[in-house]
Amino acid sequence: MTANTIEINRQRHRFDGRESVWLFGYGSLIFKADFPYLERRPASIEGWVRRFWQGSHDHRGTPDAPGRVVTLIEEAGAVCQGMAYRIAPEVFDHLDVREKNGYLRFMTPMTFADGDQSDGLVYIATPNNAAFLGPADERDIALQIAASHGPSGPNDEYLLRLADALRELADIDPHVFAIERHLRTAD
Template identity: 40%
Template sequence: MNDLWVFGYGSLMWRPGFPFLEAAPARIKGRHRRLCVYSWVHRGTEAEPGLVLGLDRGGSCLGRVFRVAAEEREATIDYLRAREQVTMVYLERTVRAALADGSDREVSALTYVVDRSHAQYAGPLPRERQLEIVRTASGQSGPNPDYVLATADHLEELGVHDDNLHWIADALRGRVKADATSA
């Protein structure tokens, strides 16, 4: 059995929750990071949904890959399914990830992409609406603003600036005026 690679683009980057042998920045093509998933469990409820990231169609995404020892493979997949598949809004996929660590390696990595046909798929919402949802939502894993701020901070550490996510983070921190004219 081979080692398992896992690609994270949101909270998995800063809170993987499983043991790993190696971590590195990596890019995938054909998908991009977007706040496009209504969270009914981790960062909101069905009555008052939060908003979390999904890998949506098009573009590319710089995230982080983790190499998991072969003997931890099944336990890690079980953990990820329990964490990511609570409401089945994500589809489990294997993607090609190019490591951005100077090694020129490319690996097949397990990841979770948004299911556009699922009721929790929010699609591309105006950033003011995203901010409105994030600002007050909270779920089993904590307040929605904590998720957005931690992800934005981690992206900064990787040298990634996501215009939309960082605008929302700055608005949550009171650094930008958030009104309907700035959307």
């Protein structure tokens, strides 16, 4: 699959007659809501873990030196914490461009922090996309992140802002925090 998923996503879900749609964010969408939203609520999804396995050729790296950003990987029994946004369907015009580097929209059930539930959309970079880097040692991921920089800024800024945002959500993510520790000790 191509890394540029804008047109694919625009064909995946139709919003005819919908005034709003829930969106689940688990990476930069937690700390960088550069889009209008109607409501914002902490939420979680089941059966997924956050991993720094997706290459970033367009935001936190370059085609020759990609950074690493998070995607979701299926894992039975896992719970991924994040932030849900209720948005107008036209906001996807912006989000599809922002998440174009290999991410596809999928429908997912979400559970809000207060126990309420709803279906929503989530962007996931699956292993068959051209920008997928896959697993690596967390120390090696930290070193790649430390060395990467792209149009949206340094890759380590993404990691550190995500770690801080997860702490604010009281989410203990061993993968993210291990990479953060390696990054801080590499300084």
